[in-house]
Amino acid sequence: MDVAAVRRDFPILQQTVNGHPLVYLDNAATSQKPRPVIEAIRHYYETYNANVHRGVHTLGTKATEAYELAREKVARFIHAPSAEQVIFTRGTTESINMIAYGFARPRLGPGDEIVTTAAEHHSNLVPWQQVARATGAALKFIPLQPDGTISLDDVRRTVTPATKLVAIAHVSNVLGTIHPVREIAEIAHAAGAVVVVDGAQSVPHLPTDVQAMDCDFLAFSGHKMCGPTGIGVLYGKRKWLDEMEPTYFGGEMIDVVELHQSTWKETPWKFEGGTPIIAGAIALGVAVDYLTGIGMEAIRQHDRALTAYALERLRRVEGITVYGPARAEQRGGLVTFNLEGVHPHDLATVLDAEGIAIRAGHHCCQPLMRWLGVPATARASFYLYNTEQDIDALVNALQTAKEFFHHAIG
Amino acid sequence: MQLDDLYRQVIMDHYQHPRNVGELAADAITVDLRNPSCGDEIKLQLQVKDGVVTDARFRGSGCSISMASASMMTEAVKGLPIAEALALSRSFRAMMRGEEPDRDLGDLEALQGVSKFPARIKCATLAWQALEKAVRPQPAE
Numbered sequence: 001m002d003v004a005a006v007r008r009d010f011p012i013l014q015q016t017v018n019g020h021p022l023v024y025l026d027n028a029a030t031s032q033k034p035r036p037v038i039e040a041i042r043h044y045y046e047t048y049n050a051n052v053h054r055g056v057h058t059l060g061t062k063a064t065e066a067y068e069l070a071r072e073k074v075a076r077f078i079h080a081p082s083a084e085q086v087i088f089t090r091g092t093t094e095s096i097n098m099i100a101y102g103f104a105r106p107r108l109g110p111g112d113e114i115v116t117t118a119a120e121h122h123s124n125l126v127p128w129q130q131v132a133r134a135t136g137a138a139l140k141f142i143p144l145q146p147d148g149t150i151s152l153d154d155v156r157r158t159v160t161p162a163t164k165l166v167a168i169a170h171v172s173n174v175l176g177t178i179h180p181v182r183e184i185a186e187i188a189h190a191a192g193a194v195v196v197v198d199g200a201q202s203v204p205h206l207p208t209d210v211q212a213m214d215c216d217f218l219a220f221s222g223h224k225m226c227g228p229t230g231i232g233v234l235y236g237k238r239k240w241l242d243e244m245e246p247t248y249f250g251g252e253m254i255d256v257v258e259l260h261q262s263t264w265k266e267t268p269w270k271f272e273g274g275t276p277i278i279a280g281a282i283a284l285g286v287a288v289d290y291l292t293g294i295g296m297e298a299i300r301q302h303d304r305a306l307t308a309y310a311l312e313r314l315r316r317v318e319g320i321t322v323y324g325p326a327r328a329e330q331r332g333g334l335v336t337f338n339l340e341g342v343h344p345h346d347l348a349t350v351l352d353a354e355g356i357a358i359r360a361g362h363h364c365c366q367p368l369m370r371w372l373g374v375p376a377t378a379r380a381s382f383y384l385y386n387t388e389q390d391i392d393a394l395v396n397a398l399q400t401a402k403e404f405f406h407h408a409i410g
Numbered sequence: 411m412q413l414d415d416l417y418r419q420v421i422m423d424h425y426q427h428p429r430n431v432g433e434l435a436a437d438a439i440t441v442d443l444r445n446p447s448c449g450d451e452i453k454l455q456l457q458v459k460d461g462v463v464t465d466a467r468f469r470g471s472g473c474s475i476s477m478a479s480a481s482m483m484t485e486a487v488k489g490l491p492i493a494e495a496l497a498l499s500r501s502f503r504a505m506m507r508g509e510e511p512d513r514d515l516g517d518l519e520a521l522q523g524v525s526k527f528p529a530r531i532k533c534a535t536l537a538w539q540a541l542e543k544a545v546r547p548q549p550a551e
Contacts, residue, residue, distance in 0.1 A: 345448060345473035346417075349530060353413050362449040369449065375471045376449045404413060405422075 001298045007385045009034040009290075020355030023390045028173050028201060028334050028381035029359050030223045033287075037226055040286040044279045051275055053252065067278050070285030071268070077288045078218065079209040080235055087241070087268040088281045091232035092200040093123040095219030096167075098234055098271065099196055100127035102244040103217075104165055110136035113163045115193070117142045117150060118371050119172050122364045124198040124219075128167055137164070144371060148175035148324045155187050163193040170202030170213075174363045174379065175324035176307070176331035178206070185214045194240065200224060204383070205303050205332050207296040210235055222280065227287035231280030234271070241267040248273035291384075299384050303333030306382045310335045310391045317398050323372060334381035336363075339398060342405045344378040350401040356394055415523035416530070417474065424478035424517075429485050432467045443540040445532055450476045454484075454540040463487050463495055463545070468537065475521070475530050480537035482517050492545045499538045506531050 007013050010032045015022050024032060044066070050059035052067045068083070075083040089095045108114070114128045118141050132139045142150050142158045159166060166188040170181050185195040194216035202208065203218070204225035210218050217240070222231035236244070246253055246264055253273035255263040264270035291299065308328035314320055319340035325331050339347055344360035351358055359379045362369045369375060380394055434455040444451045450472030457465035466484035470477060483502075487495040502518060505511050508525040524534045 343473035345450075345475075345530070345533060349416065349527060350413060352529075361447065366449070375451070404417070 001294060001302055001384070003302070003385065003387055006294065007387075009036070010385055011035060011038070013385060017355040017357075018353050023354075023356040023393045025380040025382065025386065025390060025394060026357045026359050027204075027383040027386070028224070028363075028379065030229065031204060031226050031383050032385065033228065034226055034290050036290055037228065037283050037287050040283045041228060041279050044282055049279075052278055053269070063278055066282045066285075067276065070281045070288075073285040073288045074233055077208070077292065078203065078233075078235060079211055081211060081238070084266070084268050085235055085238055085241060087234040087236070087271045088276055089219075089232045089234050089271075090230055090277070091221040091223070092121075092198060092219045093232075095217075095232055095234035096123055096196065096198065097127050098247045099217050099219070099236075099244075100131050101247050102271075103194075103240060104128075104131045105134055106245065108135040108137040108164055111162060112137040113140050113160065114138070114165045114167065115140045115142060115158050115163050115188075116167045117144060117169075118367045119144055119148060119175060119177070119365065120167070120169055120368075121173050121198065121200065122366070123200075124167055124169055124196075125367065128165075138162075142168075147326060148172065148177045149330065150177075150179060152180065152183055152187065155184055159187055159191045159193060161191055163188065163191050165196060166193050167196040167198070169198040169200070171205065171332035172324070172368075173201045173334070174336050174365045174368050174377065176334045176336065177325055178202070178330055178332060181215060182213050185216075189214070201332055201334075204291075206300050216240055222284040222287065225284075225287055226290055227284035228280050231277045231284045233284075238267070241271075244271075246270045246273060250274055252276070294384060302384055303382055304328050304331075306386055306388070306391065307331055307333050307335060309388050310380065310382070310394075313391060313395045314398075317395060317402075319402065320398070323377065333383065334379060336377045336379040338374060338377050339402060342401055344376045346405065347378050347398075347401050350404060351394070351397045354393070354397045354400065356397050358394070412523075416527055418520040418523065420517050420520035421474060421478040424481040425474040428468075428477055428481040430467050430481065430488075431469060433469070434465055434467050438465075438467075439544045441540045441544045443536060443543065445472075445476075445536055447532070448472075450533060450536055452476070452480055452537055452540050454480070454537065454544060456487075456541075456544050458492065458545065461493075462491050463489065468540075470537075472536070473530075473533055475524060475533040476536050479521055479534045480540075482521070483537045483541060486516065486518060487541060495541065495545055499542055502538055503535060506535055 048059045048062040050063040052064040071086045072083040075086045188195045196217045197215040199218045199220035203220040218235040223229040250273045253270050322337045348360035438455040441454045452470035455467045468480045
């Protein structure tokens, strides 16, 4: 993988921030966009902007074809059996809420269980809390090992015949842990439960095969994988999607409308009420082309190498605590840490003064912060355009921050 | 962007040695506030007698700016009538918007540099928000 060539594809990386070349290490929050993705949005609006699935005119046909082609591209990218199993949403949060409302609520009741972990992003926890409240189902948690991994024995102990749904992130957005979702799906299916995989941090970084994973649902966001904000995906097994109720009712999603009742279109269109995110979907298709052109296996290896390098360098910084699994093989491309004596927000400000963008805070994982016993952490997350030099800049800036605060505090 | 503008010596001193940390008697006004976007927390307690803030204490967790601001705020409002405490809060917020302080804010002026760091303004105002919540006139029953 030619990282220098990749970097040239991302116009935003060519700038200085606060007098320093931008070092963008906040990819788990959102990735940057390559020129073809930006161009695709402009091209759509400049040459064939029209509503989809209804216009008889030329632009409408062109827009519809491009929108549906994007669906096919995404389906191939995640190895979905068919394009009809890809529903365009606003992002991971909306995708998971659609499962919660359309699938879980009508099926669950008192005595049933939802199983998840304390390491989930709020978007894969709060919707299940709401389902539990509304249906009387119980929420159960697979315990975390000290390094943030989960053991399959614990999964077997937590999942029971009463478990109807298991919701887990493929890759933790804080600890970076890659969870064994295929094995978890096996255990869940043996107990008669469905598996919802939060792919927000995995689909952009790892080769994804929903059939090999055998998940029942997969939710992910376009903006973390070189696509624009406002577009995401809900994948589901065909029979679940066919049985599932739509979340939004109105235009676009209907078949026959009468005064007192209506029928819906087929999957996936019944889930896409209202004018969809046309430019976003088309641009996500282009992002998928871009990532496929580089190769997801190459991107994974690049992430892994950077993570290994970051772990090695960060561990040698005095006063640092690195959270999550010890080996890069067990992790996605991110490292979460704290520096003794420097609050993560202060750290992020000092790094920003050096042009380095990291995330500081609870990362939408308040229960996990409590489990770690810290109010907040700092996180550096990598992607295909990051280099070892970026990590060197980070480590050097950490030293600066330490010296600055040591000096300031006296 | 000058870090020294932000992390003034006075701020670091309050961060390192926060004043008025602790708890007041059970009849004190208590406000728990958090900044959900970053996780900073403060528990502010005020003793108010005859419309005057006679004592202030806080506990909290957060960055240097939020904790130093809380420490300075508790020092500044002790002994002030409620109306003056609220006026001070208004002046502080104006300073955070980049306006020149309309009065002598004492140590608090060390926080003026925060106004140049938009991402950190909410850190500095958390304690003041708690103050306003604690003493704002309650609607009549």
